[in-house]
Amino acid sequence: MASCVMTVRDEQASLAKDKSREGWLDPATQFPLLYEQEYQSVYRTVRAIVLDAQEAEDLTQDCFARAYRAREKYQPTAPPSAWLHRIAVNTAISHLRRRKLARFLPIKTELGSDDRRLVQAEARGAVEEALAELSPKLRAAVVLQYFHDCSREEIAQILGIPSGTVASRIAKAMAQMRKRMGPDPEARA
């Protein structure tokens, strides 16, 4: 009896899952469509992490190239957009790590010149300035929460951290950004 109940429940859960997956594009068979649909969204996430428009363009393409190569490995436990954003966050953070490392190397890589970054830093607005004060992981959490309206659980899944950590990271980021952008001019100084 118990097993029968479990079976019915399992079936119901499975049906509910199938229903929630309606409209999800399958990366293995519908990759070009997914690419068109998610491109700008992924670009914005990457740009919020690297804070450089030109690098973000390049990294967004890299992210989709990685996703394309891994398209057969996608598991429909989360929407494909969450899967793409996870790849995007990892791509952008790895890039920033390499960029940091490249400063210590005497060779020139294609990671962008310091002059260009200096010009970009000067052209930043208040929001970008405030974002620049945060660590890349905090920037990722902020953009996923406040722009993509992801839930704490979704963010936790994308960043691969516990949801409690997401909440504390976001609260920390908000406090830092408010200090920078708040209406109180003394707080900005």
Next chain:
Amino acid sequence: MSEVSRSVEDDERIVGPALRTEIRGWRSRSGPDLHDLMRRADHSWRHPIMVFSGAGVAALALLLLAAIMFVAMAPPGPAAEIIRERLLAP
């Protein structure tokens, strides 16, 4: 506790809308380019980090090989004997 949560809400009220407006204005200039994407996906092994890593591993292997050959084939002499004894001793 309520002061803390009120403060977080205040932070969100001030920062959230500005953040959304700013990020909404970011648009990729090149846009999606499927042709470039396919080219990147096909030539991923040419990524500089992979090329540098491969070259580094090959260079280290060559250096190790050259060192082994030097030790094994060094002309006889007191220094060579000492090195050979120390390196080849079990």
